[in-house]
Amino acid sequence: MSSTVTPLKHETLVIVGNGMVGHHCIEQLIEQDALARYDVHVFGEERQRAYDRVHLSEYFGGRDAESLAMCEADYYSRHGVQAHLGEQVLEIDRERKQVVTGNGRQPYDKLILATGSYPFVPPIPGAEGNSRLVYRTLEDLDDIRAAATGARRGVVVGGGLLGLEAANALKSLGLEAHVVEFAPRLMPVQLDDAGGAALKARIEALGVGVHLSRATQEIIVGEQYAYRMVFQDGEFLETDLIVFSAGIRPQDALARDCGLELAARGGVVVDSDCRTSDPAIFAIGECASWNGSVFGLVAPGYSMARCVAAQLADAAHTPFLGADMSTKLKLLGVDVGSIGDAHGATPGSRSYRFIDEASASYRRLVVSADGKTVLGAVLVGDNSYYDTLLQYAQNGIKLPADPSGLILPQTEGAPTLGPDALPASATICSCHNVSKGAVCCQVDAGVTDLGELKAATKAATGCGGCNALLKLVFDAELAARGVAVDKSLCEHFAYTRQELYGIVRVEGIQSFTELLAKHGRGHVGCDICKPTVGSILASCWNQPITDPALIPLQDTNDTFMANMQKNGTYSVVPRIPGGEITPEGLIAIGQVAKKYDLYTKITGGQRIDLFGAQLHELPDIWGELIAAGFETGHAYGKSLRTVKSCVGSTWCRYGVQDSVGMALRLEDRYKGLRAPHKIKFAVSGCTRECAEAQSKDIGVIATDKGWNLYICGNGGMRPRHAELFATDLDDETLIRIIDRVLMFYVRTADKLQRTSVWRESLEGGLDYLKGVILDDSLNLAAELESQMQHVVDSYQCEWANAISDPEKLKRFRTFVNDGRADPDIHFVKERGQRRPVRASELHLIPLTQEVL
Amino acid sequence: MSQSNVVRLDSRSNAPATWQALCSRADLVANSGVVAWHEGAQVALFHLPDNADGEQLFAIENRDPKSGANVIGRGIVGSLKGELVIASPLYKQHFRLADGSCLEYPEQRLQVWPVRLVGDEVQIAAG
Numbered sequence: 001m002s003s004t005v006t007p008l009k010h011e012t013l014v015i016v017g018n019g020m021v022g023h024h025c026i027e028q029l030i031e032q033d034a035l036a037r038y039d040v041h042v043f044g045e046e047r048q049r050a051y052d053r054v055h056l057s058e059y060f061g062g063r064d065a066e067s068l069a070m071c072e073a074d075y076y077s078r079h080g081v082q083a084h085l086g087e088q089v090l091e092i093d094r095e096r097k098q099v100v101t102g103n104g105r106q107p108y109d110k111l112i113l114a115t116g117s118y119p120f121v122p123p124i125p126g127a128e129g130n131s132r133l134v135y136r137t138l139e140d141l142d143d144i145r146a147a148a149t150g151a152r153r154g155v156v157v158g159g160g161l162l163g164l165e166a167a168n169a170l171k172s173l174g175l176e177a178h179v180v181e182f183a184p185r186l187m188p189v190q191l192d193d194a195g196g197a198a199l200k201a202r203i204e205a206l207g208v209g210v211h212l213s214r215a216t217q218e219i220i221v222g223e224q225y226a227y228r229m230v231f232q233d234g235e236f237l238e239t240d241l242i243v244f245s246a247g248i249r250p251q252d253a254l255a256r257d258c259g260l261e262l263a264a265r266g267g268v269v270v271d272s273d274c275r276t277s278d279p280a281i282f283a284i285g286e287c288a289s290w291n292g293s294v295f296g297l298v299a300p301g302y303s304m305a306r307c308v309a310a311q312l313a314d315a316a317h318t319p320f321l322g323a324d325m326s327t328k329l330k331l332l333g334v335d336v337g338s339i340g341d342a343h344g345a346t347p348g349s350r351s352y353r354f355i356d357e358a359s360a361s362y363r364r365l366v367v368s369a370d371g372k373t374v375l376g377a378v379l380v381g382d383n384s385y386y387d388t389l390l391q392y393a394q395n396g397i398k399l400p401a402d403p404s405g406l407i408l409p410q411t412e413g414a415p416t417l418g419p420d421a422l423p424a425s426a427t428i429c430s431c432h433n434v435s436k437g438a439v440c441c442q443v444d445a446g447v448t449d450l451g452e453l454k455a456a457t458k459a460a461t462g463c464g465g466c467n468a469l470l471k472l473v474f475d476a477e478l479a480a481r482g483v484a485v486d487k488s489l490c491e492h493f494a495y496t497r498q499e500l501y502g503i504v505r506v507e508g509i510q511s512f513t514e515l516l517a518k519h520g521r522g523h524v525g526c527d528i529c530k531p532t533v534g535s536i537l538a539s540c541w542n543q544p545i546t547d548p549a550l551i552p553l554q555d556t557n558d559t560f561m562a563n564m565q566k567n568g569t570y571s572v573v574p575r576i577p578g579g580e581i582t583p584e585g586l587i588a589i590g591q592v593a594k595k596y597d598l599y600t601k602i603t604g605g606q607r608i609d610l611f612g613a614q615l616h617e618l619p620d621i622w623g624e625l626i627a628a629g630f631e632t633g634h635a636y637g638k639s640l641r642t643v644k645s646c647v648g649s650t651w652c653r654y655g656v657q658d659s660v661g662m663a664l665r666l667e668d669r670y671k672g673l674r675a676p677h678k679i680k681f682a683v684s685g686c687t688r689e690c691a692e693a694q695s696k697d698i699g700v701i702a703t704d705k706g707w708n709l710y711i712c713g714n715g716g717m718r719p720r721h722a723e724l725f726a727t728d729l730d731d732e733t734l735i736r737i738i739d740r741v742l743m744f745y746v747r748t749a750d751k752l753q754r755t756s757v758w759r760e761s762l763e764g765g766l767d768y769l770k771g772v773i774l775d776d777s778l779n780l781a782a783e784l785e786s787q788m789q790h791v792v793d794s795y796q797c798e799w800a801n802a803i804s805d806p807e808k809l810k811r812f813r814t815f816v817n818d819g820r821a822d823p824d825i826h827f828v829k830e831r832g833q834r835r836p837v838r839a840s841e842l843h844l845i846p847l848t849q850e851v852l
Numbered sequence: 853m854s855q856s857n858v859v860r861l862d863s864r865s866n867a868p869a870t871w872q873a874l875c876s877r878a879d880l881v882a883n884s885g886v887v888a889w890h891e892g893a894q895v896a897l898f899h900l901p902d903n904a905d906g907e908q909l910f911a912i913e914n915r916d917p918k919s920g921a922n923v924i925g926r927g928i929v930g931s932l933k934g935e936l937v938i939a940s941p942l943y944k945q946h947f948r949l950a951d952g953s954c955l956e957y958p959e960q961r962l963q964v965w966p967v968r969l970v971g972d973e974v975q976i977a978a979g
Contacts, residue, residue, distance in 0.1 A: 526930030
């Protein structure tokens with residue numbers, strides 16, 4: 001790590017352009033020690049150092065310029081690279097071997113052009129200012145953001161990959177977004193007609209207008225909106241701003257002016273070593289044209305950068321021989337994939353197609369005339385097929401007898417390509433050109449941690465699309481070498497959660513420090529083991545989680561007994577057992593919400609969530625709620641959330657039992673129970689199941705003889721119907737069985753494992769669980785019940801406990817030495833309530849400082 | 853890696869030129885964080901009263917660069933591969949308490965300040 005100039009340096013290398021590809025080239029030069037022989041100067045037209053253009057749209061989603069940067073601020077200076085940012089190269093003087101900027105001349109021995117591309121804007125009369133925006137740089141995005149202020153509708157011209165990205169950006173700015181495309185389908189390069197149609201249906205369902213086969217003739221003043229776009233057929237569309245994203249053109253002006261050879265369709269002509277017609281000048285990335293083609297993706301640009309860096313470092317280099325333009329993306333949240341010959345242009349090729357009009361999914365598989373290899377594929381709606389198909393296509397793997405199985409909805413027995421089937425040459429990460437063989441080398445060298453593997457190979461650190469495949473290959477290779485997959489909780493405990501639970505229970509351990517000293521490593525722990533042990537201690541001994549020894553263990557939500565939201569404020573949920581509330585209770589909650597200006601929303605669990613409280617407001621809010629008779633709802637805890645209920649036999653003409661009464665009893669019994677994950681209940685008063693009990697961890701449905709118990713259901717990301725566990729139970733038996741099920745779950749589940757996943761992981765399945773719980777096959781029932789009774793008997797409202805203790809309230813201060821609120825929290829009004837301001841609504845986003 | 857912002861109780865000799873009172877020892881929460889206001893900056897203070905290396909106090913920027921929210925002071929203190937870290941409570945990325953660098957995202961970095969405990973007073977390096 002030295003920035004001193006060594007005598008070895010006798011040549012000067014100038015890189016024009018500091019985009020992703022130019023930056024990657026510098027990284028490669030540094031890695032290959034080429035800086036020992038060159039003084040490197042990089043010129044960037046933009047003020048920011050290289051940033052991640054692939055994830056540009058996240059700039060509107062809250063990421064600032066700094067977090068998009070490709071490297072740390074001092075990366076160049078640390079390595080002795082001289083960065084001239086915000087300094088445009090005006091001319092290349094090939095005769096004198098100098099580049100000319102506004103600040104003077106810089107001699108070079110070798111020159112690399114990495115000037116990228118610029119957006120193509122068709123010449124349309126009337127296109128100017130806000131009706132002629134583009135989507136390429138951070139400055140462009142700032143312009144779009146400024147134009148969007150006060151605007152209602154925005155149009156993107158161009159329905160390709162970047163156009164749809166831009167439409168997403170407009171949408172995230174709160175505009176009604178429209179896409180206007182000249183071709184008769186979306187993404188004409190990557191998709192076929194049916195694929196384009198499926199994508200159109202999905203995007204329209206998201207509220208984005210799609211207008212195909214439209215050529216804009218002129219832009220005039222609008223009546224309803226600022227502008228009117230007039231199309232070739234006389235139809236029109238009005239809008240407040242227009243973003244052009246109709247393709248890119250190589251930025252080859254410097255090369256043209258200095259007489260380098262250019263391709264007929266633009267781009268600096270390069271050979272397979274990325275050398276231009278001047279042997280001292282290379283060109284890489286989107287400004288270069290190889291074999292008549294310009295490659296508008298980051299992976300081929302990186303390949304070129306590696307090729308040139310290796311040559312300059314005098315290392316063995318892989319020539320650039322074109323690139324696979326297969327892509328997998330999420331556009332406006334819709335999966336789109338395109339592999340190889342997506343259009344079936346190869347003579348004699350045949351296609352298999354799967355079309356699902358109900359969910360607008362489309363898949364096409366293009367195979368060779370002999371039916372043996374994959375030539376290409378189109379995917380819309382589900383990219384889970386992509387990795388397998390890409391491996392088939394790239395590695396010429398022989399197809400199964402019936403290739404259609406590769407794109408049919410996946411059922412059991414469908415042919416999937418295991419990682420074992422991949423040859424060592426198979427590319428896993430195309431951004432950083434990491435093969436399966438390279439992964440195997442790392443495993444052979446002793447790498448057993450996925451993070452380490454990524455750091456060593458850079459795999460999955462580009463676009464991230466290969467993450468799942470990388471893990472699959474890595475795990476398979478570890479398993480093949482007999483490396484046991486480590487089930488340790490973290491680096492501090494070589495035990496699973498279940499084992500730690502057993503230790504705590506058997507040895508009567510009362511604190512994290514004690515457990516760590518006796519059975520762990522180190523003195524501190526981490527954010528994995530601390531909350532896990534905190535939860536185990538609470539499940540076993542049920543001490544108030546606000547006790548000084550327990551506080552450092554909790555996740556922030558448990559620490560402050562409220563749910564942290566994206567801007568650092570909290571939401572507050574008082575318990576409303578069974579969803580039953582008196583008018584006085586409602587008024588009290590309403591008064592608190594009004595007094596503290598809290599955004600108020602009814603939850604799915606029949607409660608009321610109050611959002612936007614700052615840390616220092618929580619004790620006052622809870623003081624008032626407790627005075628009105630409420631207690632904490634544990635919405636922040638891995639613990640019982642709610643027992644949802646219908647009105648049951650009390651009001652409903654169909655009800656056969658008092659479901660509200662039972663819900664109240666259950667919620668009162670299990671409130672405060674800390675578990676591996678959150679637990680939800682519901683009680684329905686008859687078989688019509690209005691409380692949706694079969695989607696809950698514990699579901700109770702009334703029968704005319706008593707209650708049926710369902711267990712281990714789940715809504716959410718992976719819905720699972722609860723299974724019928726016992727029938728026609730009386731009240732007492734029902735509660736006894738629930739005691740046992742919950743305690744057995746607390747005792748045996750893994751960390752953050754919901755009951756549904758726990759149930760599926762139980763060897764022996766439902767029958768085994770019935771044996772343990774109903775037939776007491778492990779002779780555990782009495783112990784489980786008594787442990788539950790201890791938790792029930794030791795319950796106290798955590799908030800009531802905290803606000804009676806000045807020492808505990810100390811932590812509820814935004815600043816310990818100042819009474820002010822957090823000055824960075826901003827709200828805006830929407831539909832009569834306040835909500836957090838979006839990053840795009842704040843006009844003071846900090847830009848990266850210039851690095852020189 | 854230097855622990856430039858760690859000042860042990862007995863190492864006042866190599867202290868910066870001027871120290872300034874920030875808050876009191878009683879404001880700290882053992883093995884956890886609190887936040888202090890310091891000339892327009894939000895400083896998260898983490899106090900480890902009896903760590904392996906003795907008593908330690910760290911001051912680190914409160915703003916989480918990923919979310920833009922001022923929440924670092926409410927994260928969990930941990931030790932990963934021998935380095936003390938704070939996990940951001942929103943997206944769980946880890947920052948080294950010693951120098952504010954991020955384990956997962958090298959481009960994210962938090963400012964750190966030299967701090968020390970003198971008697972019952974927490975002091976921060978001025979300027």
